[in-house]
Amino acid sequence: MKAKVYVNLKSGVLDPQGKAIQHSVELLGFxxxxxxxxxxxxxxxLDGSVDDSQARESVEKIAREVLSNPIIEEYRVEIES
Amino acid sequence: MKAKVYVNLKSGVLDPQGKAIQHSVELLGFxxxxxxxxxxxxxxxLDGSVDDSQARESVEKIAREVLSNPIIEEYRVEIES
Known part of the structure; x- marks a missing residue:
């Protein structure tokens, strides 16, 4: 089983790295x-020892506690069997 | 219009950051x-001045030339209207 976690900044939070990319892309003529x-x-x-609901629960917990900073970031979890 | 670009390491390429996360997650008891x-x-x-196919073309080009390193990374583009 495979899980995908997407973490991005909340919409109000400034993203200087994104702005830098946007600026570069404009300079390149896009x-x-x-x-x-x-x-x-x-x-x-995930190995075969967990079922779908356990997988979702653990991955949600990992996303919340390890992979994201809940003050400024939000996350989305997708489970693929 | 909105485009999403996912960039990840090709499957043969070592990912020390991923390994570090895996190790931490195991230490935390998952x-x-x-x-x-x-x-x-x-x-x-993207602003309204481009249509779907132009958007895909430009975003594919940005993904290939700016956002990823084609030697070690692969990318995926999704366009949402």
Whole structure:
């Protein structure tokens, strides 16, 4: 089983790295880009000893406690069997 | 219009950051985790001046030339209208 966790900054939080990318992309001549935001993406492989609901529960906990900073970031978990 | 770009290391490439996360997660008592890999995730907002196919073309080009290192990384682009 595989889980994917997406972590990104909450919408009100300034993202200087995203702004830097946006600026570079404009300098390179790409037009029509109004905003760029950077986040993190994790692929977690789980062994066969856990079922779907246990997997979701543990991955949600890992996402909340280890992979994200809940003050400024939000996360999304997807489980693939 | 919004595009999402996922960048992750190719499967043969060592991911020390992912291994460090896996190790921490095990120390914290989570079991059943067989692998963790970290990637990057970008949200790109496009203004109304481009249509779907132009958007995909430009975002693919940005992903290839700016956001990823094609030697060790692969990317995936999703366009949301």
């Amino acid at each position: 037009s029509g880009i109004s905003d760029v935001r950077q986040g993190k993406y994790f692929e977690i492989a | 079991s059943g985790i067989s692998d963790v890999r970290q990637g990057k995730y970008f949200e790109i907002a």
